[in-house]
Amino acid sequence: MSRTTATDDLGRSVPEVPAPRRWTVATTEGFTVTGHLLAWADDDPTATGVPPGQLAVQLADISHRAYFDGELLHVIAPGREPQEGVLWGVLVCDPYAEDPAPRVPVVNIAVVDDYWINHLDPAGLAEVAARLRAQADRLDHDVRPRLVAARADWAARHGA
Template identity: 50%
Template sequence: MSDTISDACPTTFGFRVEAESEAVPEVRRKIVALVRDWDVPLPDDTLSDLELLSSELITNAVRHTDSSCAVAVRWTGVRVRVEVTDVSQARPHRRHSSPEAEDGRGLLLVESLATMWGSAPDPAGKTVWFELGPSDGTPPPWSTPGKWAITTDSGAATSGYLPAWAEDDPTEANVPTDQLPERLAGINHRNFFEGPMLPLTAPDVWEGVEEDAVFEGSIDCNPYDPDPDLRVPVVNLQVCVGRWILGLDPHGLAEVAAKLRAHADFLDAKVRPALTAAREDWATHHPSAQQRSPTACPGDRT
């Protein structure tokens, strides 16, 4: 494991975990020790949950990809957030598993113990995250509704508009100055929506059938993207390439058609108006003359 974030940023830490199951116990203990060193106001039972959930996410990432994964730990000022990024694009979904089904049991643990959890596509594959802490929705102490702000260790601040529909607040303090361009380039305002669960198989990848979502997606906005078209809200849909629904009889085909038809209605009646409203709201707060590139310097405003 190699540290990737400097000690100059005391409330954010990242490292890589090799594809070895014996590495997981060391990593989960390291995460708890790190959070203890930050003196965050979390009780011991919550720290125990932190160790357990970190172990579940990292174990799943290593076991299902046979590759290393990246782990990021962050104290937001209210909650501890752990993010695990692996090379698989398959995002986790709750499955109605038997008590003996290890994967289903792990996800049920995350759902039952985490204050919040979720997953997001990543250029490397996907990121699965969870947060532990108060569940009253209190924002970080330096956060302002409708505005995000990233402050460097030199005291310079860069801020921008945070839409109400965005699920995450990129607000952060004490960011090393040389890491600010990377932080800005990574800002992604996002709101997820689910797709219909269908019985999929991938004959060249695995045997059998697994329930998974198709045409799920998110409303996304990347205000510092090099492509100006992606600096305004758009919808991204995930289509399962190489996945098949096999052996359908007329009744089975009718069931699939009904689910896709219902999802098409959902995209048209719910997602499209939400996207239109998001774009109109974004345009109100971002006249085209104020758009910035990812080379924005500390103190620039968006």
């Protein structure tokens, strides 16, 4: 399989790209539509025997997806069941979407439950990652020391 190396918009190496694959949708009357099947896509939308009147619907439903795991944190919201996963998401490309944003590969991140950050391009994903890093640094270098001091003060005053 032929592979090429790529870099992102910040000049960093990204995983190798395998040789192209194709998907095909064929109607019962012999008309076919083919397209690029992204190497990372979990599913192949190839279909045969599609009634001609359903071809547009079949194409609109094509969605190349690759899910990625998030962090397992126990999150509680009033009036809702506790949630376990945060910041999971999907690399997605919907080539026939009405909205032009997901017609090229983008990342959608589920913050928690049904709260999403959608249609992130490489720069947008880098911005989210930088903000999460900054928040993690703030928690680690600012909030945690204040929590340690507050607990020590509490223990000293309450005999714990």
